[in-house]
Amino acid sequence: MDFDLTEEQTLLQDSVRRLLADKYGFEQRKAYMNSEQGWSREVWGQYAELGLLGLPFAEEEGGFGGGAEEILIVAEQMGRSITLEPWLTTTVVGGGFLRHGADAALRGAMVPKLAAGEMLLAFAHTERQSRYDLFDVATRARRDGGGWVLDGRKGMVIHGDSADRLIVTARTAGAQRDRKGVGVFLVDAKAEGVSVQGFRTVDGQRAAEVQLSGVRAEAALGDPEDGLPLVDRVVDEAIAALAAEAVGAMEVAHTMTVDYMKTRKQFDRPIGSFQALQHRAADMLVALEQARSMAYFAALAAQEEDADLRRRHMAAVKVQIGRSSRFVGQQTIQLHGGIAMTMEYAAGHYFKRLTVNEATFGDADYWLRVLAGAGGLVAAA
Amino acid sequence: MELRWTDEERAFRKEVRDFIDRELPKETRERMIRGKSPTKEMVVEWQRKLNKRGWAVPDWPVEHGGPGWTPAQRYIFREELMQAPAPQPLAFNTNMCGPVIIAFGTEEQKKRFLPRMANLDDWWCQGFSEPGAGSDLAGLKCRAVRQGDHYVVNGQKTWTTLAQYADWIFLLVRTDPNAKKQEGISFLLCDMKSPGITVRPIITIEGGHEVNEVFFDDVKVPVENLVGQENRGWDCAKFLLGNERFGQARVGASRERIRRLKAIARETMLDGRPLAEDPTFRQSVAEIEVELQALEMTVMRVIANETKRKGSNKPDPATSVLKIKGTEIQQNVSELLMKAAGPYAWVDGDPEAEGSNQWDVAPDWAYGLAGTYFNWRKQSIYGGSNEIQRNIMAKAFLGL
Numbered sequence: 001m002d003f004d005l006t007e008e009q010t011l012l013q014d015s016v017r018r019l020l021a022d023k024y025g026f027e028q029r030k031a032y033m034n035s036e037q038g039w040s041r042e043v044w045g046q047y048a049e050l051g052l053l054g055l056p057f058a059e060e061e062g063g064f065g066g067g068a069e070e071i072l073i074v075a076e077q078m079g080r081s082i083t084l085e086p087w088l089t090t091t092v093v094g095g096g097f098l099r100h101g102a103d104a105a106l107r108g109a110m111v112p113k114l115a116a117g118e119m120l121l122a123f124a125h126t127e128r129q130s131r132y133d134l135f136d137v138a139t140r141a142r143r144d145g146g147g148w149v150l151d152g153r154k155g156m157v158i159h160g161d162s163a164d165r166l167i168v169t170a171r172t173a174g175a176q177r178d179r180k181g182v183g184v185f186l187v188d189a190k191a192e193g194v195s196v197q198g199f200r201t202v203d204g205q206r207a208a209e210v211q212l213s214g215v216r217a218e219a220a221l222g223d224p225e226d227g228l229p230l231v232d233r234v235v236d237e238a239i240a241a242l243a244a245e246a247v248g249a250m251e252v253a254h255t256m257t258v259d260y261m262k263t264r265k266q267f268d269r270p271i272g273s274f275q276a277l278q279h280r281a282a283d284m285l286v287a288l289e290q291a292r293s294m295a296y297f298a299a300l301a302a303q304e305e306d307a308d309l310r311r312r313h314m315a316a317v318k319v320q321i322g323r324s325s326r327f328v329g330q331q332t333i334q335l336h337g338g339i340a341m342t343m344e345y346a347a348g349h350y351f352k353r354l355t356v357n358e359a360t361f362g363d364a365d366y367w368l369r370v371l372a373g374a375g376g377l378v379a380a381a
Numbered sequence: 382m383e384l385r386w387t388d389e390e391r392a393f394r395k396e397v398r399d400f401i402d403r404e405l406p407k408e409t410r411e412r413m414i415r416g417k418s419p420t421k422e423m424v425v426e427w428q429r430k431l432n433k434r435g436w437a438v439p440d441w442p443v444e445h446g447g448p449g450w451t452p453a454q455r456y457i458f459r460e461e462l463m464q465a466p467a468p469q470p471l472a473f474n475t476n477m478c479g480p481v482i483i484a485f486g487t488e489e490q491k492k493r494f495l496p497r498m499a500n501l502d503d504w505w506c507q508g509f510s511e512p513g514a515g516s517d518l519a520g521l522k523c524r525a526v527r528q529g530d531h532y533v534v535n536g537q538k539t540w541t542t543l544a545q546y547a548d549w550i551f552l553l554v555r556t557d558p559n560a561k562k563q564e565g566i567s568f569l570l571c572d573m574k575s576p577g578i579t580v581r582p583i584i585t586i587e588g589g590h591e592v593n594e595v596f597f598d599d600v601k602v603p604v605e606n607l608v609g610q611e612n613r614g615w616d617c618a619k620f621l622l623g624n625e626r627f628g629q630a631r632v633g634a635s636r637e638r639i640r641r642l643k644a645i646a647r648e649t650m651l652d653g654r655p656l657a658e659d660p661t662f663r664q665s666v667a668e669i670e671v672e673l674q675a676l677e678m679t680v681m682r683v684i685a686n687e688t689k690r691k692g693s694n695k696p697d698p699a700t701s702v703l704k705i706k707g708t709e710i711q712q713n714v715s716e717l718l719m720k721a722a723g724p725y726a727w728v729d730g731d732p733e734a735e736g737s738n739q740w741d742v743a744p745d746w747a748y749g750l751a752g753t754y755f756n757w758r759k760q761s762i763y764g765g766s767n768e769i770q771r772n773i774m775a776k777a778f779l780g781l
């Protein structure tokens with residue numbers, strides 16, 4: 001195991017860091033967030049130039065040839081700036097479905113566009129009843145000639161309002177909560193029968209509700225009769241990226257807090273001189289370091305081929321990252337006092353992002369239940 | 382020792398509950414069940430109804446319009462309001478400034494301000510904190526200089542809750558910059574319409590407007606609006622802050638939110654079953670219920686003790702226990718509510734706003750739950766932060 005970055009990885013990290021230092025100051029971010037689109041096309045274009053959008057694809061397909069480690073490096077930087085662009089949904093999730101579920105022809109048609117920033121993707125899976133269960137799917141897909149026609153509703157589709165293509169889970173067979181019979185379909189967001197209603201999420205991202213009535217899918221990704229393994233695989237990779245993003249956000253929140261403790265004076269001295277607060281800041285560091293370790297573990301675990309083992313590992317990742325995010329987020333607010341309760345100050349935005357990050361693809365409680373149900377990580381003696 | 386409620390107390394609870402059921406406007410109740418703050422109009426309307434019934438100022442002495450209730454009755458009354466849920470009598474008027482005027486004010490001030498406070502003819506706000514004076518409130522700088530028959534006030538207050546509604550503000554100002562910190566402070570009553578006052582909104586992280594900055598530029602305050610003696614305002618402040626801490630226990634409010642949580646948990650699914658049937662969920666709720674039960678008994682003990690301490694204008698350090706535990710419980714309940722909503726809590730904005738939920742993919746009850754969780758982080762910060770409460774306890778109880 002080597003935790004040091006290679007020369008190329010260092011270059012990648014530096015280039016993202018420089019871009020975000022230049023384009024993602026707090027005020028700039030606020031302007032992106034408050035724009036109609038909710039994020040920056042300009043920055044998106046620069047991600048494309050740096051090769052971040054095609055990061056996980058093979059070079060011969062027009063990608064950058066990055067693996068889980070490179071995703072971790074980039075996601076962490078994006079977390080540091082709590083960026084708003086649809087990178088995770090397009091490159092990590094959408095890209096994951098293309099890598100693991102699309103044939104060469106489809107990849108050939110899509111990857112170059114995706115890498116160039118001209119193809120935005122969103123993953124439509126949540127339904128009114130499904131909560132975090134990816135297999136709980138009421139949306140139907142029925143065979144029609146050689147293709148598939150979709151009917152149903154999806155909510156909380158992150159970046160669904162700007163996506164060119166939606167990746168939709170729909171049931172091809174079985175009952176609503178059967179693990180078999182879930183298919184994954186590529187849908188043109190402009191296709192007939194698709195309506196998309198965008199809204200803002202509580203952490204300032206964009207999302208959408210999507211209604212599908214008699215929509216003809218462009219393609220099925222993976223096995224339409226048994227797509228859940230594909231979904232799990234892709235979501236596991238997304239969880240690894242989310243973990244790195246959370247670590248980036250926690251790092252900044254923690255640094256911001258400690259800096260504030262050094263400068264804010266009450267009772268004629270810096271509040272950082274109060275031992276009660278010193279211990280809290282130290283506990284935040286413990287939580288952050290545990291999370292950082294787990295983000296590395298996630299990058300490792302995402303590459304695991306044994307689906308059951310991978311699932312348990314990713315569950316552990318979600319639990320640790322969630323617990324750390326909650327503690328670091330809450331204490332960031334508490335140690336700042338009133339100032340962090342305001343929209344004008346960055347701390348609250350980190351807290352909000354960490355809160356939503358924790359719950360994305362299931363919160364810590366949900367995954368603890370999954371892990372415990374699967375027997376945990378250590379086998380009985 | 383007699384730990385049971387008496388028959389009279391039980392009858393009183395019923396009387397209060399019946400009154401609320403009869404008189405509380407439906408819109409107010411529904412809005413509050415959804416977790417939103419009542420509007421200004423709702424608060425005013427309700428307080429006037431209470432006032433008509435003689436219940437607007439439960440903690441004031443009878444000669445100033447109080448109902449003459451026992452501490453237990455006062456507790457029951459507040460609990461019933463919270464559980465309804467109904468607005469409380471406006472704390473700035475009835476728990477903060479009113480009691481200070483009663484304890485420290487002149488006969489003139491009592492006559493002039495108290496009846497209008499009780500009827501909410503004047504909405505008061507609290508001008509204590511400043512950018513540089515939060516936990517260290519005595520470090521405040523807002524300056525008042527006496528010139529003939531008035532003070533001239535210059536400086537800034539911040540975090541002023543609902544100043545945008547306020548007719549009056551009660552202020553801590555520095556009148557003697559050369560004295561020791563606590564000894565140069567005075568307590569002033571200031572008309573918000575006075576020339577030289579500017580109110581600027583502060584938007585909190587969930588997007589709401591409940592706090593403000595208030596700027597004072599050569600604002601004239603008549604000398605008769607000084608409460609207590611000049612430079613003795615800290616006594617008023619300490620007295621007031623003790624009352625404020627007590628009010629933070631909010632047992633009934635937590636109980637009402639737990640009821641709401643349980644109702645929501647029946648409507649939402651986890652693992653294919655209603656969340657309400659999930660053992661882990663039930664355990665986390667039960668854990669909070671246990672803490673709440675203990676807190677309620679602690680509140681009762683503090684109330685009983687209050688009767689013994691009668692006449693003391695010093696706050697009971699036990700109120701710090703109430704503040705810490707009460708706010709922790711409220712924050713935990715707000716978090717459970719958000720988590721019960723799962724991903725459906727992510728929709729920003731108002732369910733009543735057009736187009737925000739036209740396809741119903743997120744249930745209506747999920748709106749605002751994340752916002753409340755974010756907003757309620759304030760509870761462990763204001764009213765003397767929970768760290769400051771621990772400092773108070775370490776000093777006052779433990780002699781450390």
Ligand SMILES: Cc1cc2nc3c(=O)[nH]c(=O)nc-3n(C[C@H](O)[C@H](O)[C@H](O)COP(=O)(O)OP(=O)(O)OC[C@H]3O[C@@H](n4cnc5c(N)ncnc54)[C@H](O)[C@@H]3O)c2cc1C
Pocket residue numbers: 264266267271274276277334335336337338339341506507508509510512514515516517539540541542543592759762763764765766767768769772
């Ligand atoms: C939503 C909201 C509404 C409010 N409404 C009002 C209002 O209506 N009127 C009003 O006057 N004020 C109001 N306040 C202000 C509130 O009382 C202050 O925020 C509070 O006193 C804390 O001060 P501060 O925010 O400056 O934090 P600071 O005092 O700067 O504290 C920052 C951190 O340091 C800690 N700390 C400070 N000193 C110590 C110490 N000695 N030992 C250990 N830890 C310490 C604190 O606990 C906190 O964690 C409101 C605040 C909020 C957030």
